[in-house]
Amino acid sequence: MDLTALREKAEADFKAVGFPSTKEELWRFTDVSRVANAEFSNDWKASDLEFQPLDKITVVFENGKLSREKSSIDDLPEGVCIGSILDLVDPRIGTLANAKNAFVSSNTAYFADGVFIDITEGTRLESAIHIVYLADVEGAAFHLRNFISAGADAEVSVIEEYIGKAGTQYWTNVVTEAFVGDRAFVDHYKIQRESAAAFHFQTLESHLGTASVFSNHAVTFGSALGRNDIRGKLNGEEGEAICNGLYLLKDNQVFDTHMFMDHAVPKCNSHQLYKGILDEKSRAVFCGRILVQKDAQQTDAIQNNGNLLLSRAAKVNTLPQLEIYADDVKCTHGATVGELDEAALYYLQTRGIDPEKGHAMLVFAFANEVLDEVKCKTAKAYIEQLVHAWLEKVQA
Amino acid sequence: MPLLEIKDLHASVADKPIIKGLNLTINPGEVHAVMGPNGAGKSTLSNVLAGNEAYVKTSGQVLLDGVDIDDLSAHERARAGMFLAFQYPVEIPGISNMYFLKAAVNAVRESQGKEQLDAMDFLDLVEEKKKIVKIRSDLLERAVNSGFSGGEKKRNEIFQMAMLEPRLGILDETDSGLDIDALRVVADGVNALRSEDRGFLVITHYQRLLDYIVPDFVHVLVDGQIVKSGDKNLALELETAGYASWVGE
Numbered sequence: 001m002d003l004t005a006l007r008e009k010a011e012a013d014f015k016a017v018g019f020p021s022t023k024e025e026l027w028r029f030t031d032v033s034r035v036a037n038a039e040f041s042n043d044w045k046a047s048d049l050e051f052q053p054l055d056k057i058t059v060v061f062e063n064g065k066l067s068r069e070k071s072s073i074d075d076l077p078e079g080v081c082i083g084s085i086l087d088l089v090d091p092r093i094g095t096l097a098n099a100k101n102a103f104v105s106s107n108t109a110y111f112a113d114g115v116f117i118d119i120t121e122g123t124r125l126e127s128a129i130h131i132v133y134l135a136d137v138e139g140a141a142f143h144l145r146n147f148i149s150a151g152a153d154a155e156v157s158v159i160e161e162y163i164g165k166a167g168t169q170y171w172t173n174v175v176t177e178a179f180v181g182d183r184a185f186v187d188h189y190k191i192q193r194e195s196a197a198a199f200h201f202q203t204l205e206s207h208l209g210t211a212s213v214f215s216n217h218a219v220t221f222g223s224a225l226g227r228n229d230i231r232g233k234l235n236g237e238e239g240e241a242i243c244n245g246l247y248l249l250k251d252n253q254v255f256d257t258h259m260f261m262d263h264a265v266p267k268c269n270s271h272q273l274y275k276g277i278l279d280e281k282s283r284a285v286f287c288g289r290i291l292v293q294k295d296a297q298q299t300d301a302i303q304n305n306g307n308l309l310l311s312r313a314a315k316v317n318t319l320p321q322l323e324i325y326a327d328d329v330k331c332t333h334g335a336t337v338g339e340l341d342e343a344a345l346y347y348l349q350t351r352g353i354d355p356e357k358g359h360a361m362l363v364f365a366f367a368n369e370v371l372d373e374v375k376c377k378t379a380k381a382y383i384e385q386l387v388h389a390w391l392e393k394v395q396a
Numbered sequence: 397m398p399l400l401e402i403k404d405l406h407a408s409v410a411d412k413p414i415i416k417g418l419n420l421t422i423n424p425g426e427v428h429a430v431m432g433p434n435g436a437g438k439s440t441l442s443n444v445l446a447g448n449e450a451y452v453k454t455s456g457q458v459l460l461d462g463v464d465i466d467d468l469s470a471h472e473r474a475r476a477g478m479f480l481a482f483q484y485p486v487e488i489p490g491i492s493n494m495y496f497l498k499a500a501v502n503a504v505r506e507s508q509g510k511e512q513l514d515a516m517d518f519l520d521l522v523e524e525k526k527k528i529v530k531i532r533s534d535l536l537e538r539a540v541n542s543g544f545s546g547g548e549k550k551r552n553e554i555f556q557m558a559m560l561e562p563r564l565g566i567l568d569e570t571d572s573g574l575d576i577d578a579l580r581v582v583a584d585g586v587n588a589l590r591s592e593d594r595g596f597l598v599i600t601h602y603q604r605l606l607d608y609i610v611p612d613f614v615h616v617l618v619d620g621q622i623v624k625s626g627d628k629n630l631a632l633e634l635e636t637a638g639y640a641s642w643v644g645e
Contacts, residue, residue: 347486349470350446350479351500351556352507358471361499365490365539372490 006094010108019102029285029317030256032102034225035199040141040171042112047134049163054378056127057082062134064142065113070132079123079154085114085145093147096177096205096233103201103229107175111145114174117158121151121181128157128378135172135194136165146176150184152209157187157376164195164222171199172223182209182236189379191386194222196251203229208268210236217374218245219383220255221390227256234261234268234296241270246370246383248390249282249314256285259303263296263326272303275370277363278314279394286318286335294325303333308340308366310394360395364388397462399424399595400564405456406620407437407444413454414440416620420597422564427596429606431631432617433639438599439483441617442568445597446480447473461563474500475507477563481553481570488540493552496540497522497559504560525558529585547578554585565589566597571605583608603635618642 019036020027047062053072059082060070066084073082081088097104115131135142150156162172172194180186186206194200200223206214218228232241247255261270276284286305307316320333340362348358367387374380400422407415414437422428432438444451445458447470458465465473488496501521502512513521522536531551541549550570557565567586571579586596586609598609606614606628614630615622616639623642624630 341486341488343486344488346448346470347482347488348496348500350474350482351496351560352471352474352503353499354471354503355469357499357503361491361496362488365488368490 003089003093007109010105011110013100014102014105014109017100017102017105026258030225030227030254032225035171038171039139041139043137043140045137047136049134049136049165051132051134051161051163054128054130054159054382057129059115059129059131060134061113061132061144063137063140064144077123077125079120080125081116081118082129083116085111085116085147088116088118090116090118090147090149092149092179093145093177096179096207097175097203099203103173104175104203107143107145107173107203110143111175112143114145114147117148117156119150119154119156122153123151124155125157128159128376130159130161133160133162133172135163135170135198136168137170138168139170141171141173144172144174146174148176148178148186148188150179150181150186152181153183154181155185157189157379159189159191159376159379161191161193162200162222163193164198166195167197168195169197170195172201174202176202176204178204178206178214180206180208180212180214183211184209185213186215187376188214188216189376190216190218190228191383192218192220192222192226193386194226196222196224196253198223200226202227204231206232206241208232208234208236208239208241211238212236213240213242215242215375216244217370217379218257219386220245220247221386223253223255225254227258229258231260232262232270234263234270235265237265237267239268241268242373243270243272244370244373245274246367246387247276247284248367248387249276249284250279250394251282252280253282257287259288261290261301263290263292263299263301265295266297266299268296269300271301273370273373274305275367276307276316277310277367278307278316279310281311281313283315284317286316287321288319288333289321289323290331290333292322292324292326292329292331296326297328299326299329299331301329301331305335306366307337308363309337310363360391363391398422398459399461400597401457401459403457405444405458406454407440408452408454409440409450414620415444417456418620418622420615420622422595422597424593424595425591426613427590427598427609427611429598429600429611429614429631430617430622431600431603431614431634433643434601436617437620438601438617439568442480442566442599445566446470446478471503474560475504479557479560479562479565481550481557481565481567483569483572485541485549485553487542489542491540493536493538493540494522497556500556501559521559525555528588529555529558530581531555546573547575547581550574550578550582551585554582558585558589562594564595564597566599568599569601570598571600571602579605580608603631606631616642
């Protein structure tokens, strides 16, 4: 199907299915009526927001449109192609993200821009690709479509960062499709720092070739209402999917992670470590489903979701799920919801560390288990800095 | 002046009296062993001294270097020179041992009006202390006690003690769960830290630790009170006769 037909069909789908209600299983903990009932505009202006480029390659979207002026993509190494998804069309667009639901369908129908990244076979890109999405138009909807393709043996790190202006209400609706070639390594990060009044929805679909690695770290600080749908399919033997995440929530923030990992072939690994720190009246949902199909023998899958509640009013709904049809597999899952470990706090105190500092150390330690898994040094240092800043505010 | 003076100490856990009138004086340079059967109050004694809020002192007095520590919370007692080596050291995933030690050393130094150690000075101090208490470098890089064996955890306790240079080291059943090799390594570390102005309170159920850390005084703790005191030979007596003669009364 060509893109125009695809988009027309998606628009029809969106109009037919509408927004989900909490009666639907996949949405029972997250009420999206605030998005469904709002009116959004296509207003555009240049953004006043600032950002910190993390590496040599920066792709900047201001209020949903690529800014060539603010981006640094002119001098790319051989084998690396980065641009607007509107200029670079690949027939694979829409083949992974093809669900008929409000967010994917409306995105396919209405996406106005997004990044296209193509790393050709055997190319190893040293600089991370930092994609910055700046949002400061009140009442706007930003439908962004990203496409990442890494050829066989290619290596690339991609950092998506969403930055919103404090107090501004808008809707970011992003769909990212990632094709990871045989033996390729795609190290993907998403740092969500939307305005605390914003709505943010992302669907990430990945497709892993033989002996490839796809790693995703989703770090969430922002949005009043947010959701990540992270979906992967292990399609070649000895593939490895790492999907980790950290969500730091306060006030009345609601953040939902829905994960789906499909083991279609034997000898693949998937690891998921999700941690949340919740303050005040914030609420988190974690629903992780690992599907091991009947041919996917010798699957090694681990899923863990840990939550630290800093307030009695914070809430978590966590539902790790394993669905296994093969008989020779190693799969474990677990979930915890708890408060700070008093025994650890006492232990730190007996070493001279005062309770306030000890508290801060332990909260950071809780988050740090996820940061320890971050391979990209650029991403790690930056995320660490953001986590510290968040904790300082919460503990002030 | 005595290093530690415990006068007629009474303490409770969850409103249940456990320590019932305990007296003990430790002078600088001395190693005292407190031995006792299960339920005698050994862990209560170490925790009430260290300032664990779950253990409540109901009466009596505890002086460290002549200062009543009643109003000091656990971290202030640590800063005043008290160190508790835990029976069950706590695992803290997500904090590296080095980061933890640096925070601890600098917290204690700050309270003593000393300058904070920067990264380089801190590493020098670690290297110096590694000569006293043997500990593998990878244990220092790993998260605090996380996934450590029993022996590694205890060694880490003694290493922390070496780093913090306390006035008084309290070893709470440090020998529990250790094989003889690990016991020897831990004891060597403690012996290397013995000095004229530092005291130790070694709390144990079994005599065997005292083969390696030879005490100046041995006290028998039964039902929250010291029922007998003597020199190191008292420990040997206990090893043969057991606690039965006191417990059975």
